[in-house]
Amino acid sequence: MAAEHVEHERAEHDDHPAYPVGLRLSGRRVVVIGGGQVAQRRLPALIAAGADIVLVSPSATPSVEAMADAGEITWNKRPYEDGDLAGTWYALVASSDADANNAASAEAERTRTWCVRSDDADAATAWTPATGRSEGVTVAVLTADVQGRDPRHTAAIRDAVVEGLRDGTLVARHHRTRTPGVALVGGGPGDPDLITVRGRRLLAEADVVIADRLGPRDLLDELPPHVEVIDAAKIPYGRYMAQEAINNALIEHAKAGKAVVRLKGGDPFVFGRGMEEAQALAEAGIPCTVVPGISSSISVPGAAGIPVTHRGVAHEFTVVSGHVAPDDERSLVDWPALARLRGTLVVLMGVDKIGAIAQTLIAHGKAAETPVALVQEGTTAAQRRVDATLATVAETARAADVRPPAVIVIGDVVAVGTK
Template identity: 80%
Template sequence: AERDPRRTAAVRDYLMRALDDGRVAVPRQAGGESPRVALVGGGPGDPDLITVRGRRLLAEADVVIADRLGPRDLLAELPPHVEVIDAAKIPYGRAMAQEAINEALITHAKEGKTVVRLKGGDPFVFGRGMEEAQALAAAGIPCTVVPGISSSVSVPAAAGIPVTHRGVAHEFTVVSGHVAPDDPRSLVDWPALARLRGTLVILMGVDKLGAIAEALVRHGRDPETPVALIQEGTTAAQRRVDARLETAAETARAHDVRPPAVIVVGAVAALGA
């Protein structure tokens, strides 16, 4: 059959784009690149928000150890030979779950496999990525860190909220809310945060929102400060709930806001309402 040069060019262009963004990988040659581990930040959830480098490494993986959060839709696109491991289901005994994940990374890498640790957001923003990098270094295994788009800025943006805005907020602070302000394990200076005038972005704080709001108000933050709660940001299930600081926990309960959700405290939350 006679070739259609336009169709040939279109197929060529598609393959070039697919190779470039990682949708298609060039098979590795035997005896080629040495085994390695890549800690890949997958972004906030939308599969289009992983970096080109992250997607390319994912396409080259033999083993993928994935978090619950992040672009899990990309796992369905992996070739059948790729072993996908749910990090939440790695069996462990007395060891902490993180230690079991570290051991799985090391074991698969020592077997000569290319391993991708697919993490939500950015590996080094509340992702325990440095613990994994340190464990790999101690085992003498090369590790590549691929930054990811952090949910701390991307999720508010997806909901129409700028974390900074001229004349409104000249700084933003990202804080983990997984430990309550009155918990002795907390490393956060909540009184200092309450005195700040800019935007406060709280990750992993839905369960502790009542205690967090109370501490902020008690230490000087205006109880009428706008608050936005964005659940499952950047995904098809994204939804936003608006509140005021003093009643934020009550509003979250009334609307059944559940993790994962990003909480934005500050005047910028009113801009995108």
């Protein structure tokens, strides 16, 4: 009769959907029964919630044991005993002992403790939703009823919502008054998919975007019609927007209360003058957020099949700007020292100076047969790779009509892998 009564109560509960709620567990006792893989997955979130966690289990995975060693949880190294849930606000029952799970679940029912069962969702008084987070927002997706439970579908919905919030394809604009500010966003080497998720989200929330020519231009097409896009292109050998004008535009729009994104190619601080903009904003009292980007100095060679380091070939790589020739008094590069290095040399903005660069390196001891690769429009559909040596690179670049933007890689790693 008792079993029939339990089944009757369970059937009554199953007729109604679960009621979603967020538990505030900071400083409150939480008991976890079992130290296996389920506990390993669930414990980090409980720790982050500030719960006072007691683990009851004769054994634990190495990761769970490390949490106990670090003092993040209290570990009672024994099987479950009746009374372990006394004073508990929330229980996670996840051991491999079915009898212990049933006994702990029964105690939770008697003490009115919300209890999650990893082995039997029907017997639980609470369910763990598929949870994700994005910029201070928690997304929790819960199946409406037991009969319709499909954990994979629930997780897929969670993932789609979180990914949409992160990459900006699902835009939920803020309605609270925002503090004026500017985000210096590194857009990556060119492929729009290589911008960081944070950068893409900030771009989707922007009122004004001040964009470089080398920023991922395809992302601008996705912006809503109300977003003002300002061209700050610094085109080699052509017209450009003075840095002072860029700084003033950033300050002006931020002071007007708008969300401003300065979209730059690569990383803002790798030959990108990002620090000059950050300093100008600081002097004007404008909050500035820096969002690092994937630098073309590493990503473009990689996209062309060239590792900047490789075991037994190169243990170092150096990135230099080639926008001024080695014999130019403005150059800050120690070219003779670079010629003596055994690692990889990556040159940015050096297409028109590659002849002088190659001659200088050879003159200071670099082997003339050192492999060189020029990768134009790296990571984009127009990417192409041209190979040469230090002795031939000037003529090869001219003959192949290599144009900026191009990343130049000098060193034995050029010959590693496939072309």
